[in-house]
Amino acid sequence: MDDASEIPTRLRLELRHRMRPLVGRDPAERDRAVTPLELLYDLTYVVAFAAAADLLAEHLAEGEVWSAIAGFVFVGWAVSWAWLNFTWFASAYGNDDVMFRLATIVQMIGVVVLVFGLPAAFEALAHAENPLVPAIVIGYVVMRVPQIALWLAAARQDPAHRRIALAYAVIISAAQVGWVLLAIAELPIVPTIVILLVLASAEMAAPVMSAHRMGFAPWNAGHIAERFALLTLITIGEVIAGTTAAVGALTLEQGWSPEAVLIISSGLLIAAAIWWTYFLVPSRTVLELRPTRTFSWRYAHLPLFASIAAVGAGLHLTTIAVEHGGVSLFGISLALAIPLALTIVVILLIWSVLLRSFDLSHLSLLLVTLAPLVAAVVVGFLAGPTEPIDLEDRSDLTALSVVISLVALGAVIEVVGHELVGYGHTLRAWQRTAGEAEGATATDLPRG
Template structure:
């Protein structure tokens, strides 16, 4: 058998037969490592969870429960994103693609679906003054994370070089999961539960940093992690496209295809494309492959990034509700769109700074100019909206709504144009300083 045929045979034997294999750790320096089909399938369940959270956020804002909705949404985004990050961290280190790893991953996907069913309960309870945590949501979280505990313990048994850190991760997840469960079942006052949830979230964020500094890191691959985060960002942006389609469908069902409908769908698609463009102007993979130690700060910056992207979809859903129900003022729509877009633009700036280890003040004018259309959208809605609900039959009201959507899309477009014209040189200067 020729060398090429032998190599092909060995590759197919590995890819097509998924018997148990040693979980001894992947090569952290492996070049051009790509996302697996199983990881992509896994991500799709999380995008579903993001969509449910965004839909609930939009519903509660529409009902006027803005403060509780934001609180419940922040809790939901942390729970969803942190579980995803935990699995991604483990898979980057120990994905051996055997039958046991696949089964554990599929079980976690079931947990994501169960958690998604608990999200409406979480938002409704929070709107009534209760805790965002509930038993159904925790059951989903348990199903998501218990298999991960078993996988870390398996890695600890089979990878002697990283045994201590693998055991530490298993213990940390088990302790945190116990805390989440207790916060849902104990009859504690709501302020105490909220405080407990905040402490648990902070503990989960701090624990990996402390553990890896003291015990060393598992063999995660920085380039692979960068690709995983980028792909989830890309898939989550699909929620913005879906929300844009829903907004236009609501408008065309009441008035047919009008210039306003065309402008809104064009603006929504421009918004999604511009946010995608802006995010991928940050050179995450090549920088993290060169300096893997920067991965921790970079990944934590993605917690608000994922939440902001999904919230942009929620803002477009609020615009849909404004057109369908004729009860929402334009100002509420403007805030629902402008706040998450502003958050995302700011976090792209922060992510660049963390990644490049540079706080280039020459980026500040670009950041300010990018945010100006968002400020204009809110001010315009405040001055001309007069608190009256959006009425598609009223040309003035509809024009104001369209203007708000256009200004929000313009903000993201300014961010892209600015980075393409001046941001590149700033990145190269920061890279030269880093060298």
């Protein structure tokens, strides 16, 4: 417990949010905790993921498959990348003063503005037009400009990290100029997509190259691990929301039935299994020991947030099928099985880049896990690849229950397989990592 004489000083820091110098946090600080402000900030991003998932489901239901997927991938990357940039700065310089708080709130406003632009962006892609509609561009600029200001303040107030802080400010500024110019240029859709991919790749590569040339900002690896874990956890809530919406629509149409109970049980199992699987990866433990692995580990998370939200989109598509019809069971099975399979594969990728290890037991476990997902797609195809699902037909309702149950079974197999077999390999990989760390030099640590 704190000494009574120290409490007034601590309370003064917690309650008086005056301007404080951005001198950098201690990258070696143990048990660094996530702040309430960071959690508040995350909520706006979950709203963005949910909105993108709903639009994905709605456009899939209308048969606009490829444009819907392209829109979802674009929005998922843009939102995740902006979140990652803020998290990176907050881990290094989050001092909870009035400037940091106001900059964070402004970024949250930018996320909300971007969300309002999502329907127009999806519609633009559906008509082969530029998805950088005004609300998207304005929202993204509002999200990123406060980050530029914060990095410039850090460069001015933290001479030890001036070069890397200026580099981040320049990278974000150049990227924003690129997005704005692309938005106002009236280019055909193919060149627009190509330039988007080039801009995104450059914006992701530049920070890594700069850090290795100029030194690392004083971010905290353990704090970064917890931030990513919590956003993953909150995003899983989209799966639960999709499940309750689907069952709510079904029970409204037909009342409670064994199928409704089976569907909600399976949806909750999927959410729980994703949570269980993700937290089998010892991210914080390894990153605190080998912090330079954070770069590849964090990039592996970018598709994870989108794939988890896409599972929720598959469940939302189920809701649309129940309420309005027009969706085949085959389409539902694909919308559920593919994002769950991607989620499992990405978690395996995160594990692999974190521990820098792989063995054939992972491949065999992955194949066993994917088997029920493939079976779910086969059932959906046999029920009719194009015919809309008809819940008045008992066989269609049963087939829907079987599809969702098979998808849930795949998620459960992944958990059981790791508990029975995979944990041993994780322990062995950790022992190798710990052994390598004993001979590590100072270059293995972030240069604060």
